[in-house]
Amino acid sequence: MIKTVFLDLDDTIFDFKACERQALAASLTKCAISFNDSDLTAYSEINDAMWKALERGEITRDELRVKRFEVFLSRFSLCLDAAQFADLYMEHLAATNVLIQGAREVLETLSKRYDLYAVTNGYEYTQRGRIRSADIGKYFKDIFISQCIGAVKPNKEFFDHCVRSIPDFDLSSTVLIGDSPTSDISGGNGYGLYTIRYNPEHLPNPEYAIPRSEVASLSELPILLQSL
Ligand SMILES: [Mg+2]
Incomplete structure:
Protein backbone atom coordinates (compact mmCIF):
# COMPACT_ATOMS: atom_id res chain seq x y z
CA MET A 1 0.00 0.00 0.00
CA ASP A 15 2.99 23.38 -17.65
CA PHE A 16 6.56 24.60 -17.68
CA LYS A 17 6.72 25.38 -21.39
CA ALA A 18 3.68 27.65 -21.07
CA CYS A 19 5.09 29.34 -17.93
CA GLU A 20 8.46 29.80 -19.61
CA ARG A 21 6.95 31.32 -22.75
CA GLN A 22 4.80 33.70 -20.70
CA ALA A 23 7.76 34.85 -18.62
CA LEU A 24 10.06 35.21 -21.60
CA ALA A 25 7.49 37.11 -23.66
CA ALA A 26 6.85 39.47 -20.72
CA SER A 27 10.60 40.05 -20.21
CA LEU A 28 11.26 40.74 -23.90
CA THR A 29 8.27 43.08 -24.06
CA LYS A 30 9.53 44.94 -21.00
CA CYS A 31 12.88 45.45 -22.79
CA ALA A 32 11.05 46.60 -25.95
CA ILE A 33 12.49 43.72 -27.98
CA SER A 34 10.29 42.45 -30.78
CA PHE A 35 10.22 38.68 -31.01
CA ASN A 36 8.34 35.86 -32.69
CA ASP A 37 7.32 32.33 -31.83
CA SER A 38 10.52 30.78 -33.12
CA ASP A 39 12.55 32.96 -30.72
CA LEU A 40 10.58 31.53 -27.81
CA THR A 41 11.10 27.98 -29.09
CA ALA A 42 14.81 28.63 -29.54
CA TYR A 43 15.11 29.75 -25.92
CA SER A 44 13.37 26.62 -24.76
CA GLU A 45 15.90 24.45 -26.60
CA ILE A 46 18.85 26.44 -25.22
CA ASN A 47 17.46 26.16 -21.69
CA ASP A 48 16.75 22.41 -21.97
CA ALA A 49 20.28 21.74 -23.16
CA MET A 50 21.75 23.74 -20.26
CA TRP A 51 19.63 21.93 -17.63
CA LYS A 52 20.84 18.61 -19.06
CA ALA A 53 24.42 19.90 -18.79
CA LEU A 54 23.70 20.84 -15.15
CA GLU A 55 22.31 17.35 -14.44
CA ARG A 56 25.55 15.91 -15.88
CA GLY A 57 27.56 18.24 -13.66
CA GLU A 58 29.13 20.10 -16.61
CA ILE A 59 28.02 23.59 -15.55
CA THR A 60 27.02 25.18 -12.26
CA ARG A 61 23.61 26.55 -11.34
CA ASP A 62 24.97 30.14 -11.36
CA GLU A 63 26.48 29.66 -14.80
CA LEU A 64 23.20 28.27 -16.12
CA ARG A 65 21.17 31.19 -14.81
CA VAL A 66 23.00 33.75 -16.98
CA LYS A 67 24.63 31.71 -19.74
CA ARG A 68 21.33 30.62 -21.28
CA PHE A 69 20.46 34.29 -21.82
CA GLU A 70 23.91 35.14 -23.19
CA VAL A 71 23.31 32.50 -25.86
CA PHE A 72 19.68 33.45 -26.40
CA LEU A 73 20.17 37.24 -26.54
CA SER A 74 22.90 36.87 -29.15
CA ARG A 75 20.02 36.20 -31.59
CA PHE A 76 19.09 39.86 -31.35
CA SER A 77 21.51 42.50 -32.54
CA LEU A 78 21.13 44.49 -29.35
CA CYS A 79 23.42 45.23 -26.50
CA LEU A 80 21.73 43.72 -23.48
CA ASP A 81 23.09 42.63 -20.15
CA ALA A 82 22.41 38.90 -19.83
CA ALA A 83 22.62 38.95 -16.02
CA GLN A 84 20.06 41.76 -15.77
CA PHE A 85 17.79 40.02 -18.24
CA ALA A 86 18.10 36.81 -16.21
CA ASP A 87 16.87 38.67 -13.10
CA LEU A 88 13.95 40.14 -15.00
CA TYR A 89 13.03 36.72 -16.41
CA MET A 90 13.19 35.04 -12.98
CA GLU A 91 10.90 37.73 -11.58
CA HIS A 92 8.32 37.10 -14.30
CA LEU A 93 8.69 33.32 -14.11
CA ALA A 94 8.05 33.34 -10.35
CA ALA A 95 4.63 34.89 -11.01
CA THR A 96 3.47 32.31 -13.59
CA ASN A 97 1.07 29.55 -12.59
CA VAL A 98 -0.06 27.56 -15.64
MG1 LIG B 1 9.71 17.63 -14.85
Whole structure:
Protein backbone atom coordinates (compact mmCIF):
# COMPACT_ATOMS: atom_id res chain seq x y z
CA MET A 1 0.00 0.00 0.00
CA ILE A 2 1.31 3.43 -0.93
CA LYS A 3 1.80 6.01 1.80
CA THR A 4 4.18 8.60 0.35
CA VAL A 5 4.21 10.26 -3.07
CA PHE A 6 7.14 12.21 -4.49
CA LEU A 7 5.87 14.50 -7.23
CA ASP A 8 7.97 16.33 -9.78
CA LEU A 9 6.66 19.84 -10.53
CA ASP A 10 7.78 21.06 -13.94
CA ASP A 11 5.94 19.39 -16.81
CA THR A 12 4.23 17.10 -14.31
CA ILE A 13 2.18 19.62 -12.29
CA PHE A 14 3.19 22.93 -13.89
CA ASP A 15 2.99 23.38 -17.65
CA PHE A 16 6.56 24.60 -17.68
CA LYS A 17 6.72 25.38 -21.39
CA ALA A 18 3.68 27.65 -21.07
CA CYS A 19 5.09 29.34 -17.93
CA GLU A 20 8.46 29.80 -19.61
CA ARG A 21 6.95 31.32 -22.75
CA GLN A 22 4.80 33.70 -20.70
CA ALA A 23 7.76 34.85 -18.62
CA LEU A 24 10.06 35.21 -21.60
CA ALA A 25 7.49 37.11 -23.66
CA ALA A 26 6.85 39.47 -20.72
CA SER A 27 10.60 40.05 -20.21
CA LEU A 28 11.26 40.74 -23.90
CA THR A 29 8.27 43.08 -24.06
CA LYS A 30 9.53 44.94 -21.00
CA CYS A 31 12.88 45.45 -22.79
CA ALA A 32 11.05 46.60 -25.95
CA ILE A 33 12.49 43.72 -27.98
CA SER A 34 10.29 42.45 -30.78
CA PHE A 35 10.22 38.68 -31.01
CA ASN A 36 8.34 35.86 -32.69
CA ASP A 37 7.32 32.33 -31.83
CA SER A 38 10.52 30.78 -33.12
CA ASP A 39 12.55 32.96 -30.72
CA LEU A 40 10.58 31.53 -27.81
CA THR A 41 11.10 27.98 -29.09
CA ALA A 42 14.81 28.63 -29.54
CA TYR A 43 15.11 29.75 -25.92
CA SER A 44 13.37 26.62 -24.76
CA GLU A 45 15.90 24.45 -26.60
CA ILE A 46 18.85 26.44 -25.22
CA ASN A 47 17.46 26.16 -21.69
CA ASP A 48 16.75 22.41 -21.97
CA ALA A 49 20.28 21.74 -23.16
CA MET A 50 21.75 23.74 -20.26
CA TRP A 51 19.63 21.93 -17.63
CA LYS A 52 20.84 18.61 -19.06
CA ALA A 53 24.42 19.90 -18.79
CA LEU A 54 23.70 20.84 -15.15
CA GLU A 55 22.31 17.35 -14.44
CA ARG A 56 25.55 15.91 -15.88
CA GLY A 57 27.56 18.24 -13.66
CA GLU A 58 29.13 20.10 -16.61
CA ILE A 59 28.02 23.59 -15.55
CA THR A 60 27.02 25.18 -12.26
CA ARG A 61 23.61 26.55 -11.34
CA ASP A 62 24.97 30.14 -11.36
CA GLU A 63 26.48 29.66 -14.80
CA LEU A 64 23.20 28.27 -16.12
CA ARG A 65 21.17 31.19 -14.81
CA VAL A 66 23.00 33.75 -16.98
CA LYS A 67 24.63 31.71 -19.74
CA ARG A 68 21.33 30.62 -21.28
CA PHE A 69 20.46 34.29 -21.82
CA GLU A 70 23.91 35.14 -23.19
CA VAL A 71 23.31 32.50 -25.86
CA PHE A 72 19.68 33.45 -26.40
CA LEU A 73 20.17 37.24 -26.54
CA SER A 74 22.90 36.87 -29.15
CA ARG A 75 20.02 36.20 -31.59
CA PHE A 76 19.09 39.86 -31.35
CA SER A 77 21.51 42.50 -32.54
CA LEU A 78 21.13 44.49 -29.35
CA CYS A 79 23.42 45.23 -26.50
CA LEU A 80 21.73 43.72 -23.48
CA ASP A 81 23.09 42.63 -20.15
CA ALA A 82 22.41 38.90 -19.83
CA ALA A 83 22.62 38.95 -16.02
CA GLN A 84 20.06 41.76 -15.77
CA PHE A 85 17.79 40.02 -18.24
CA ALA A 86 18.10 36.81 -16.21
CA ASP A 87 16.87 38.67 -13.10
CA LEU A 88 13.95 40.14 -15.00
CA TYR A 89 13.03 36.72 -16.41
CA MET A 90 13.19 35.04 -12.98
CA GLU A 91 10.90 37.73 -11.58
CA HIS A 92 8.32 37.10 -14.30
CA LEU A 93 8.69 33.32 -14.11
CA ALA A 94 8.05 33.34 -10.35
CA ALA A 95 4.63 34.89 -11.01
CA THR A 96 3.47 32.31 -13.59
CA ASN A 97 1.07 29.55 -12.59
CA VAL A 98 -0.06 27.56 -15.64
CA LEU A 99 -0.89 24.02 -14.52
CA ILE A 100 -1.05 20.78 -16.53
CA GLN A 101 -4.64 19.80 -17.27
CA GLY A 102 -6.17 18.03 -14.28
CA ALA A 103 -3.26 18.86 -11.94
CA ARG A 104 -5.27 20.72 -9.30
CA GLU A 105 -7.93 17.99 -9.16
CA VAL A 106 -5.35 15.23 -8.82
CA LEU A 107 -3.48 17.13 -6.08
CA GLU A 108 -6.77 17.60 -4.25
CA THR A 109 -7.58 13.87 -4.46
CA LEU A 110 -4.12 12.48 -3.74
CA SER A 111 -3.40 14.85 -0.84
CA LYS A 112 -6.37 13.37 1.05
CA ARG A 113 -5.03 9.83 0.68
CA TYR A 114 -1.22 10.16 0.72
CA ASP A 115 1.60 12.31 2.04
CA LEU A 116 2.64 14.37 -0.98
CA TYR A 117 6.12 15.86 -1.35
CA ALA A 118 7.23 18.05 -4.25
CA VAL A 119 10.66 17.05 -5.58
CA THR A 120 11.92 19.64 -8.03
CA ASN A 121 15.09 20.74 -9.75
CA GLY A 122 14.92 24.49 -9.86
CA TYR A 123 15.53 27.81 -8.21
CA GLU A 124 13.95 28.43 -4.85
CA TYR A 125 12.76 31.92 -5.81
CA THR A 126 10.88 30.80 -8.92
CA GLN A 127 9.57 27.49 -7.60
CA ARG A 128 8.22 28.97 -4.35
CA GLY A 129 6.82 31.96 -6.25
CA ARG A 130 4.94 29.74 -8.68
CA ILE A 131 3.67 27.42 -5.94
CA ARG A 132 2.30 30.47 -4.14
CA SER A 133 0.89 31.98 -7.32
CA ALA A 134 -0.91 28.71 -8.20
CA ASP A 135 -1.97 28.18 -4.56
CA ILE A 136 -0.85 24.54 -4.53
CA GLY A 137 1.48 24.62 -1.52
CA LYS A 138 -1.36 23.45 0.73
CA TYR A 139 -1.36 20.03 -0.95
CA PHE A 140 2.25 19.19 0.00
CA LYS A 141 3.71 18.09 3.33
CA ASP A 142 7.01 19.57 2.18
CA ILE A 143 8.68 21.00 -0.91
CA PHE A 144 12.17 19.76 -1.80
CA ILE A 145 14.03 22.12 -4.15
CA SER A 146 17.44 21.22 -5.55
CA GLN A 147 18.87 24.70 -4.98
CA CYS A 148 18.09 24.49 -1.26
CA ILE A 149 19.43 20.94 -0.99
CA GLY A 150 22.63 21.57 -2.95
CA ALA A 151 22.09 18.50 -5.15
CA VAL A 152 19.91 17.84 -8.19
CA LYS A 153 17.79 14.87 -9.20
CA PRO A 154 18.85 12.24 -10.31
CA ASN A 155 21.69 12.29 -7.74
CA LYS A 156 21.46 10.12 -4.67
CA GLU A 157 22.26 13.12 -2.41
CA PHE A 158 19.02 14.80 -3.48
CA PHE A 159 16.90 11.81 -2.44
CA ASP A 160 18.99 11.21 0.71
CA HIS A 161 18.01 14.70 1.85
CA CYS A 162 14.28 14.07 1.17
CA VAL A 163 14.33 10.74 2.99
CA ARG A 164 16.13 12.16 6.02
CA SER A 165 13.55 14.96 6.27
CA ILE A 166 10.51 12.66 6.29
CA PRO A 167 9.51 11.11 9.63
CA ASP A 168 9.23 7.28 9.53
CA PHE A 169 10.10 7.18 5.85
CA ASP A 170 9.51 3.80 4.21
CA LEU A 171 10.96 3.21 0.73
CA SER A 172 8.65 0.32 -0.14
CA SER A 173 5.48 2.41 0.28
CA THR A 174 6.76 5.39 -1.71
CA VAL A 175 6.33 6.24 -5.38
CA LEU A 176 7.98 8.89 -7.52
CA ILE A 177 5.95 10.50 -10.32
CA GLY A 178 7.66 12.61 -12.96
CA ASP A 179 8.05 13.30 -16.67
CA SER A 180 11.82 13.19 -17.09
CA PRO A 181 13.63 9.95 -17.88
CA THR A 182 16.95 11.45 -16.78
CA SER A 183 16.15 13.24 -13.54
CA ASP A 184 13.01 11.43 -12.32
CA ILE A 185 12.90 7.89 -13.66
CA SER A 186 16.58 7.00 -13.69
CA GLY A 187 17.10 8.84 -10.38
CA GLY A 188 14.11 7.15 -8.74
CA ASN A 189 14.97 3.69 -10.09
CA GLY A 190 18.54 4.10 -8.88
CA TYR A 191 17.30 4.96 -5.41
CA GLY A 192 14.97 1.97 -5.28
CA LEU A 193 11.73 3.94 -5.59
CA TYR A 194 8.71 2.72 -7.54
CA THR A 195 8.72 5.08 -10.54
CA ILE A 196 5.76 6.33 -12.58
CA ARG A 197 6.39 8.34 -15.71
CA TYR A 198 3.92 11.02 -16.68
CA ASN A 199 4.19 10.69 -20.43
CA PRO A 200 1.30 12.42 -22.24
CA GLU A 201 3.02 12.28 -25.62
CA HIS A 202 3.89 8.58 -25.35
CA LEU A 203 7.59 9.29 -25.85
CA PRO A 204 9.88 6.26 -25.91
CA ASN A 205 11.51 5.26 -22.62
CA PRO A 206 15.30 5.10 -22.90
CA GLU A 207 16.82 1.76 -21.91
CA TYR A 208 18.53 3.28 -18.85
CA ALA A 209 15.25 4.69 -17.50
CA ILE A 210 12.38 2.25 -17.79
CA PRO A 211 9.59 3.32 -15.40
CA ARG A 212 7.67 0.74 -13.37
CA SER A 213 4.40 2.30 -14.60
CA GLU A 214 3.37 5.03 -16.96
CA VAL A 215 0.36 7.35 -17.28
CA ALA A 216 -0.64 9.58 -20.19
CA SER A 217 -3.03 11.65 -18.08
CA LEU A 218 -2.78 12.77 -14.45
CA SER A 219 -6.38 11.58 -13.94
CA GLU A 220 -5.12 7.96 -14.16
CA LEU A 221 -3.04 8.37 -11.00
CA PRO A 222 -5.62 7.83 -8.22
CA ILE A 223 -6.65 4.41 -9.53
CA LEU A 224 -3.08 3.38 -10.32
CA LEU A 225 -1.85 4.29 -6.84
CA GLN A 226 -4.72 2.43 -5.21
CA SER A 227 -3.75 -0.71 -7.13
CA LEU A 228 -0.15 -0.72 -5.83
MG1 LIG B 1 9.71 17.63 -14.85
